[in-house]
Amino acid sequence: MATLLALSVVTAPSAAAQAAAPAQCMNGQKDSRGRSSVDSGEIAWEDESAFDDARRHAHRVWSQRGLDRVEFPADDAGRIADLEWSDVSTTRPPWKGVLGRWKGMRGTDVLILNKAYLGAGKRYGDRRSRRMIAAHELGHALGFCHKNPARYRSLMAPNTFDMPSNGAPTVRDRKNYRALWG
Numbered sequence: 271m272a273t274l275l276a277l278s279v280v281t282a283p284s285a286a287a288q289a290a291a292p293a294q295c296m297n298g299q300k301d302s303r304g305r306s307s308v309d310s311g312e313i314a315w316e317d318e319s320a321f322d323d324a325r326r327h328a329h330r331v332w333s334q335r336g337l338d339r340v341e342f343p344a345d346d347a348g349r350i351a352d353l354e355w356s357d358v359s360t361t362r363p364p365w366k367g368v369l370g371r372w373k374g375m376r377g378t379d380v381l382i383l384n385k386a387y388l389g390a391g392k393r394y395g396d397r398r399s400r401r402m403i404a405a406h407e408l409g410h411a412l413g414f415c416h417k418n419p420a421r422y423r424s425l426m427a428p429n430t431f432d433m434p435s436n437g438a439p440t441v442r443d444r445k446n447y448r449a450l451w452g
Contacts, residue, residue, distance in 0.1 A: 293446040295415035296428065301450045306413030307353040307372075307379040308340050308451075313411055316345040319355040321383050323397065324404035331405050331438040332412060332447075339451035340412060351378045353411055359385035369394055369430070370403040372410035381407050394430070402430060402437035409439070413450055417442075 293301050307313045319325060329342040345351040358365060370383045383404060387394045394403070402425075409426050417424035419432035422442045427433050434440055439447065 293417065293449060296418050299415045301415060301446060302413050303450060305374060307374070307411040308413065309352045311339065312341040312343055313352045314343050314345050314349040315353045315355060316351040317355045319357050319383055320385065321357070321388065321400050321404060324383065324400040325355050327401040327437060328404040328408040332408055336444060337439065337447050353379050353381055355381050357385050358382050359389065361386045370407040372407045379411060381411055398435060398437065399430065402433055402435065405437045406433060414446060
């Protein structure tokens with residue numbers, strides 16, 4: 271173990287290089303501006319979701335405490351929507367066990383929340399869970415992929431029990447944001 275530690279210290283990149291490098295994700299991916307809904311520094315959105323409180327929470331937590339490079343204006347006559355918030359209500363594949371999903375599309379991307387799990391009276395139908403899932407999925411729209419919870423705590427962990435219960439980016443998530451967006 272001491273040899274492995276010494277080797278990693280000798281070969282580790284400088285602190286400046288680490289700060290600017292995209293964060294490692296699960297499945298060998300990296301955080302990516304190209305795999306995001308961001309267009310000209312913003313994600314203009316339109317809403318067809320029953321979970322407005324969760325959407326507002328997600329926009330707020332990804333816009334505070336130094337996370338100010340990407341804005342979240344509502345779609346209007348002067349903009350084309352980059353992201354549509356919508357809902358589905360099913361437990362059938364491919365939605366079995368899936369609480370939400372961001373999907374990059376040609377044109378407007380979609381962020382879908384699953385009422386079958388997040389609706390009132392459902393297992394994850396409480397305000398805290400809905401906010402956590404909405405913020406996690408908006409993280410994908412910002413270009414972040416799943417982080418390994420064994421390495422560090424992150425809102426971008428693949429499972430709800432590994433995410434912070436306040437549904438907000440962690441210190442490490444904020445570092446990843448600055449590495450990707452400046």
